Each structure stands twice: as C-alpha cells, then as structure tokens.
Amino acid sequence: MxxxxxxxxxxxxxxxxxxxxxWVRAExxxxxxxxxxxxxxxxxxxxxxxxxxxxxxxxxxxxxxxxRLGTLxxxxxxxxxxxxxxxxxxxxxxxxxxxxxxIGAGGTGFDATALGQEPWTPRExxxxxxxxxxxxxxxxxxxxxxxxxxxYSAHEARNVPGxxxxxxxxxxxxxxxxxxxxxxxxxxxxxxxxxxxxLYETGTPEQSxxxxxxxxxxxxxxxxxxxxxxxxxxxxxxxxxxxxxARPLSSLDAFVDFAGRHRELGFTEIxxxxxxxxxxxxxxxxxxxxxxxxxxxxxx
Numbered sequence: 001m002x003x004x005x006x007x008x009x010x011x012x013x014x015x016x017x018x019x020x021x022x023w024v025r026a027e028x029x030x031x032x033x034x035x036x037x038x039x040x041x042x043x044x045x046x047x048x049x050x051x052x053x054x055x056x057x058x059x060x061x062x063x064x065x066x067x068r069l070g071t072l073x074x075x076x077x078x079x080x081x082x083x084x085x086x087x088x089x090x091x092x093x094x095x096x097x098x099x100x101x102x103i104g105a106g107g108t109g110f111d112a113t114a115l116g117q118e119p120w121t122p123r124e125x126x127x128x129x130x131x132x133x134x135x136x137x138x139x140x141x142x143x144x145x146x147x148x149x150x151x152y153s154a155h156e157a158r159n160v161p162g163x164x165x166x167x168x169x170x171x172x173x174x175x176x177x178x179x180x181x182x183x184x185x186x187x188x189x190x191x192x193x194x195x196x197x198x199l200y201e202t203g204t205p206e207q208s209x210x211x212x213x214x215x216x217x218x219x220x221x222x223x224x225x226x227x228x229x230x231x232x233x234x235x236x237x238x239x240x241x242x243x244x245x246a247r248p249l250s251s252l253d254a255f256v257d258f259a260g261r262h263r264e265l266g267f268t269e270i271x272x273x274x275x276x277x278x279x280x281x282x283x284x285x286x287x288x289x290x291x292x293x294x295x296x297x298x299x300x
Contacts, residue, residue, distance in 0.1 A: 004032040011051040027067040029292040035072035061095035075106025085139035097164035104174035105129035140168035185222035190234035194241035
C-alpha cells in the first residue's frame with residue numbers, strides 16, 4: 001500500500017519573516033499536502049502571534065504550484081457554513097483546485113468561547129458538527145441553497161461557480177466517535193485521527209497501535225453501513241499526539257519504523273508538524289528534511 005507524507009505548518013510567524021519560506025520549502029521537499037491549523041489561537045501559542053488559516057492558505061497558494069493545501073482542522077466553533085463556503089470556493093479557485101478541507105467537531109478551549117458563547121456540551125458539538133458538514137456539502141455542490149436547521153440557516157445562498165474540484169473540494173473528516181465516523185463514511189474523501197487521547201500521557205506505542213486498529217475497524221463498519229468501500233477512503237494520521245510522539249521525528253530510521261507500522265494498519269497519509277522551536281513541535285530541522293526527502297523511498 002502506498003503512503004503519502006504531508007506536513008502541517010502552524011500560522012505563528014509573519015508571512016515575510018519565515019512563514020512564506022516554509023510553504024515554499026514544503027513544496028520543494030516533496031510533501032503531498034501542507035496543512036495549517038484553523039484556530040483563533042492554540043494552546044501554548046495563545047499569547048503570541050497567530051494568523052488566520054484562510055488568508056495564510058491563499059498566500060501559500062500564490063507561492064506554490066503543485067503542493068496540495070488544507071486545514072487540519074476547521075470546526076464549527078467560530079465558523080458559519082454560508083460565508084465559509086464562499087471563502088473555500090474562492091480559495092479552491094485561486095489554488096487551481098488544490099484545497100482539502102480538514103474538518104472536525106472542535107473541542108473546548110479558547111475557540112469554543114471566543115465569540116462569547118457558553119462552551120457547548122459534547123452532544124451539542126456533535127449535533128452542530130453533523131449539521132455543519134451536511135450544509136457545507138450542499139453549499140459547495142449546489143448553485144443556490146435555502147435551508148432552515150436547528151443551528152444554521154441559509155436563504156438563497158448562491159455559490160456560483162462552485163469549486164474548481166468537482167463535485168466539490170474533498171473533505172477530510174476528523175472523528176473517532178460513532179457519530180463523527182458515520183459522517184466521515186457519508187461525506188468524507190478522507191478520515192483523520194490523532195490516535196486515542198486517553199493514551200496520550202500514560203499509554204504505550206503498542207496500545208496506541210491497537211487503538212488505531214480499532215478506530216479503522218469502526219470506520220470500515222460505518223462505510224459498509226453507508227454502502228461504501230473503506231479502501232476508497234484515505235486514512236490520515238496527524239502525528240504528535242500518540243504516546244511515542246517524540247520518537248518518530250528523532251531520526252530517519254525511527255520515522256520509517258513508525259510509518260511502516262501505521263501503513264500496515266491501513267493509513268494512506270501521515271502528517272508531521274513543521275519544526276517549531278521551543279514548543280512541543282521542536283524538531284531537528286536537518287532530520288525533518290531528511291525524513292521528507294528519504295522516508296518514502298525507504299518504505300517503498
């Protein structure tokens with residue numbers, strides 16, 4: 001089974017002070033996709049610079065030619081499907097059809113309350129996510145949409161000419177719970193996981209592999225129920241959140257071992273974080289580039 005290698009570039013640097021060069025270098029290194037987080041800020045970066053995902057991806061589209069671009073992930077926490085669909089259509093057009101929308105239910109934290117709302121319960125997040133994904137699917141595939149839902153409405157929302165990619169840009173649905181996995185099976189062109197969060201602090205790499213095996217098994221069941229072949233759905237692992245999170249980027253050999261074990265589970269794409277000094281994503285840049293240039297050849 002072939003494996004793709006992608007990266008995620010956090011939007012914490014000014015465009016002309018390092019951000020631009022990272023996106024250009026990502027294409028030079030041969031990454032399949034370069035994603036960015038779609039947050040208003042994130043964890044340890046909250047008190048420092050942080051830029052918007054859509055403008056960042058628009059700028060990245062202007063300085064690259066082949067690299068796919070995307071969010072990893074967007075959530076309903078501060079997005080509304082109607083204006084967001086227009087931004088995505090524009091972004092897909094500017095990039096020449098190179099956009100993937102990573103999309104998830106979101107969680108607690110700054111994004112969840114930045115607009116002044118009370119934090120949503122897990123059930124409400126799941127309910128909103130289901131409505132968000134289904135409405136966004138319609139907005140990106142239909143010229144005009146009118147809809148009245150529990151959380152979102154659209155009145156003659158026009159989205160001509162639609163996405164450059166047809167019938168719309170691909171969704172990479174991040175989900176591990178049963179309702180989210182069903183959404184991935186119904187609407188997704190890819191499924192995204194970071195592993196089992198319960199294993200982050202005290203789990204073992206072996207436990208993580210088994211947890212991921214179980215997640216893929218549940219995805220297969222959801223696909224079967226939806227009348228889809230799970231092999232037609234890309235399976236994306238965003239690294240950095242499993243028990244062995246530091247080891248894969250410690251050396252080329254360590255990454256090849258990690259990637260090989262996860263390819264055997266059925267993953268088709270592995271995403272590694274672009275090095276961020278003095279953070280949880282601090283990585284030796286030379287090792288990072290060696291992995292980007294040599295790992296897939298070794299796995300082949």
